[in-house]
Amino acid sequence: MDMLKGMNEALNYIEENLANKIDLNEVANRAFCSEYHFKRLFSLLSGITISEYIRRRRLTLSALELKDAQTKVIDVALKYGYQSPDAFSRAFQNFHGVTPSLSRSSDQNLKAYPRMAFQLTIQGGTEMNYRIVEKEAFKIVGVKNNVNMINEILSPTYEEMMAEINDTKMRELASMLNMAPYGMVHASANYSEDEEGNATFNQYIGVASTKEEINDYTTLEVPASTWAIFEIDGDWPHIENHWQRIYSEWLPTSSYELTEGPELLVSDEHKSGIWISIKKK
The missing domain is CATH 1.10.10.60 (Homeodomain-like)
Known part of the structure; x- marks a missing residue:
């Protein structure tokens, strides 16, 4: 609250x-x-x-x-x-x-954007499975994209970013995976905004690894942190809905708050996990 x-x-x-x-x-x-x-x-x-x-x-x-x-x-x-x-x-x-x-002109239609107010909405009782984990610093090795978000539209899109990773790159990344979190990691980092309301961030798609990167891959250093990890079964719309619920339902009623750091989505076959870095209030 x-x-x-x-x-x-x-x-x-x-x-x-x-x-x-x-x-x-x-x-x-x-x-x-x-x-x-x-x-x-x-x-x-x-x-x-x-x-x-x-x-x-x-x-x-x-x-x-x-x-x-x-x-x-x-x-x-x-x-x-x-x-x-x-x-x-x-x-x-x-x-x-x-x-x-x-x-x-009196007959001219104009737009109105009302002021916002945040409130806690009680939804139907849907479980959220999560755990709190302390994790030492680690690194993600993979493909990096500089993403612009203008009028809520991403450039490049996630589809374009994923298309950049061909089967050869996917096998190379899989060969470097040797530590948790296990699976393909989608990490959003270095989020910023300009005065025009446009946002930029770095999107990494890769794996957690102790190995030195190869070819043209980039490394994201993830600092030691406390993580809230939410387990999800389902497709991308279900993941998006769960992500929204974390911030609108779980976080406001928990004893934690966000800390600066990347946000992670870890995918392994049909299961996913959302990782957010947190600290005690």
């Missing part, structure tokens, strides 16, 4: 400062977590980045203010953090589909 309270305090702070410069470190402090932790948690719970949320809220309010014929476009642009009317106009048109000037 403390996590939900902190997230909502952060949203209150954002709402009160939409017309001011918003320091995301201060936003994270209101949620009692690091900036990295807050950005990742917000993105996983809401489906969009925190920067994109702020942008949408500002463009929603700016459209309402422009309904007043006496309000100047440049004043609204500056109020909501845009350095020029042109930059504001481009962002406004991308979001609403019309220019700021045309939005004043």
Whole structure:
């Protein structure tokens, strides 16, 4: 519950400062977590980045203010953090589909993005099997992709990343697997966001190994950590649903919080495991 309270305090702070410069470190402090932790948690719970949320809220309010014929476009642009009317106009048109000037028309349809609030929803009683494991540092050897997420669309897609690993590479990776976690590891690391709401991260697909990498493979050093490991049976939609439940149901009611570090999905035939690094609150 403390996590939900902190997230909502952060949203209150954002709402009160939409017309001011918003320091995301201060936003994270209101949620009692690091900036990295807050950005990742917000993105996983809401489906969009925190920067994109702020942008949408500002463009929603700016459209309402422009309904007043006496309000100047440049004043609204500056109020909501845009350095020029042109930059504001481009962002406004991308979001609403019309220019700021045309939005004043009484018969013009505009978009509204309501403010968010996080709450704990009681779902049907579905078990979540997990265990808490202390693990020393280890490394993942595999293929690395630099991924961009723009408007919730990944580039390259996971399908494209997996297609890059042919049968030869798959056999080479399998030959290097010699320690837990056993299976193919999909690791997301170094998550960051820009002011436009676009996110980037590194996606590694490989295996846990003590061997030196071969050919053109890359190594991800995973630090020693406490891990919550959730066991899953099912296809990708089931995994995605389980991942969402971890952050929206398990984490808020547990005695743990996230720590900085990669998130792992370990696949072995028809079974999967989600690994998240945690610490005691």
